[in-house]
Amino acid sequence: MNKYLIFRTDRIGDFLISLILIKSIKMVDAKSFITVVASDKNYEYIKSFNIIDEVILLKGGFFNKLKLFFLLRKQSFDTTIVHDGKTRSKLISSFLLSKNKYFSNINKFSSYIDEIKYILQNLKITFNDSLLDILNNRDYSKIYTPKKPYIIVHFDEKWIFDQYIKTYSNIEPSLKELETFLSSLTEKINKKIVVTTGVKTPMILKKFFEKNSDENINLLENLNFFHLESIIANSSLLISCHGAVSHVAAAKSIEQIDIIDKSYNYSKWSKHFRNYKSIERKNFDSLYKDILNSLL
Structure with a gap:
């Protein structure tokens, strides 16, 4: 049995990139044992994947890192992959017993998917596009999802x-602009709109839904990410600022409009996305018109 140790001590979207790598390994080495070292931001979500045999939480503080080091030092791994590129992960990994070690360096590649292909090549694993379907066989049967058809506007703190x-273009709408956008969107698509959000519901959404009387526009809030994943997976379109939700839509091949800032090269993350369209951040009046026009 081959043992793999993968460091992913950052966020959910980052982990979903690594999941392509993990699925690739399991496809050719079903009996392999994969351990993922996670952060407090993605630990619970990573545990929802049966394909991963063990998830270890990297807690903050020097003594917790030392405790993790000694825990891992007791084991021997066939391959260690520091996929988060974090200095702390590299430092811990440097002293572990492992036949093969790979420290991520995205600057050597045009995209994260190209780096994954390189890692797989070194592991003598052939990449194919079916490996992008990382969220297949997820069981959503016990989770509430709205009645189809519907689209999602994921309105989180990034708006x-x-x-x-602060260096990104300001896309924050006024209440009137938000009302105009959502009402115009319902007319354009002739489907229900489900508005989702992040950890905290922005005040402007609360104000909007306090007086919203349109039954075709609904808010779902306080969702854990697995629940949010299920809602995206059953939608026909996702409109959002780039983030973990973008990776879910890509994995399920859901049509998406990804709002990005021109100052950052998002193609590093999105090169492998399917059914994908991006729009640059700009003042909201222009942005929402671009979104509507893209739906022609």
């Missing part, structure tokens, strides 16, 4: 100027 990267 709010003061809550996101």
Whole structure:
């Protein structure tokens, strides 16, 4: 039995990239034992995947990192992959017993999928496009999902100027602009709109839904990510700022409009996305018109 140790101590979207690698390994080496070292931001979500045999939480603080090191030092691995590229992960891995070690360096590649193909080549595993279907066979039967057909507008903190990267273009709408956008969108697509959000519901959404009387526009909030995944998986379109939800839509080949900032090369993340269209961030009045026009 081959033992793999993979470090992914960052966020959910980052893990979904690594899941392509993990699925590839399991496809050719079903009896392999895969351990993922996770962060507090993706630990619970990673545990929902049966394909992963063990998930270890990297807790904050020097002594917790030391404790993790000694735990891992007791074991011997066939392959260790530091896929998060974090200095702390590299440092811990440097002293572990492992026949093969790979430290991620995305600067050597044009995209994350190209790096994955390189890692797989070194593992003598052939990549094929079916490996992009990383969310197949997920059981959503016990989770509420809206009645089809519907689209999703994922409105999280990335739409709010003061809550996101200040150097990015401001796309925050006024309440009136948001009302115009959502009502125009319902007319355009003739489907229900499900508005989802992140950890906290932005105040502007609360104000909108306090007086919203349109039964075709509904809010779902306080969702864990597995629940959000299931709702995206059953939708016909996702409109969102780039993030973990973008990776879910890509994995399920759901049509998506990905809102990105021109200052960053998002193609590093999205080169392998299917059914994908991106729109650059700009003032909301122009942005929502671009979104509507893209649906022609």
